[in-house]
């Protein structure tokens with residue numbers, strides 16, 4: 001961590017992996033879609049000529065095939081899949097999971113499942129507003145299963161609760177005869 005103009009800057013996962021150990025990683029594969037971020041990774045690669053680092057620019061779901069041609073099938077492998085949202089395709093997870101040779105431990109996977117940041121937003125409470133099936137089919141492991149769970153979603157909805165203080169505040173903010181006041185009070189218990 002360094003202090004830069006008062007802001008605290010933390011290493012991202014590529015640099016965390018670079019400095020991990022001992023034992024250190026003997027090979028590192030960094031995949032980034034955005035050109036400027038990939039340039040930054042290349043700069044770190046150039047600054048560490050004694051580390052065996054490969055940088056791939058492009059969609060990780062496509063570039064994973066290039067990585068897999070280089071990735072050992074018998075040595076231990078750790079893969080960190082860290083999407084911002086729903087960019088990760090389940091096919092990519094499957095490819096990594098089935099890469100190792102028979103009898104060797106599988107690739108260890110650490111996956112950020114971006115539920116609040118992305119997936120919950122792709123699933124509207126009113127199913128008639130759903131327009132993201134295609135994206136969810138790509139991201140989710142099972143096309144039928146996520147639909148089943150989504151259909152039951154209303155059963156998971158928790159009752160809206162609030163403290164007596166908040167309830168009296170609402171009564172105070174919304175004077176008698178305000179349209180919707182009764183409805184608002186009924187909604188909170």
Ligand SMILES: C[S@@+](CC[C@H](N)C(=O)[O-])C[C@H]1O[C@@H](n2cnc3c(N)ncnc32)[C@H](O)[C@@H]1O
Nearest residue numbers: 012013031032033034058059060082083084087
């Ligand atoms: C949550 S950040 C993770 C960054 C990194 N793991 C770290 O700790 O600093 C997600 C990164 O994935 C990149 N990204 C988004 N979609 C991608 C894709 N389809 N393929 C490769 N990288 C992608 C974004 O540009 C962003 O840099």
